[in-house]
């Protein structure tokens with residue numbers, strides 16, 4: 001297992017913007033069709049906006065029509081940690097960054113080939129490092 005980051009919530013508040021904090025640390029969800037990446041088609045690597053860990057390649061990004069950036073797979077399975085989420089009267093699977101534990105979004109089983117997965121992410125949880 002790679003090195004993990006453990007910061008106090010006070011430390012996260014100093015690093016993150018208020019809106020980032022609400023999603024990344026309090027499991028908020030940005031409104032659909034409002035984030036900066038849902039329609040983005042630029043090539044590069046999407047990193048965790050909290051700790052910088054590389055999470056998703058633009059090669060795995062597709063237009064899910066949901067208004068959130070969606071990917072059919074992470075860069076590798078060890079980049080994300082999946083957790084059962086029973087909140088809001090739903091049974092979902094939460095996706096968090098494996099390095100810093102920050103909330104990224106949820107994963108669903110209605111994605112495209114080859115994986116059939118839809119990693120439904122919040123734009124604000126991501127930071128695209130564009131391909132040179």
Ligand code: FE
Pocket residue numbers: 048049050051052053097098099100101102
């Ligand atoms: Fe992270």
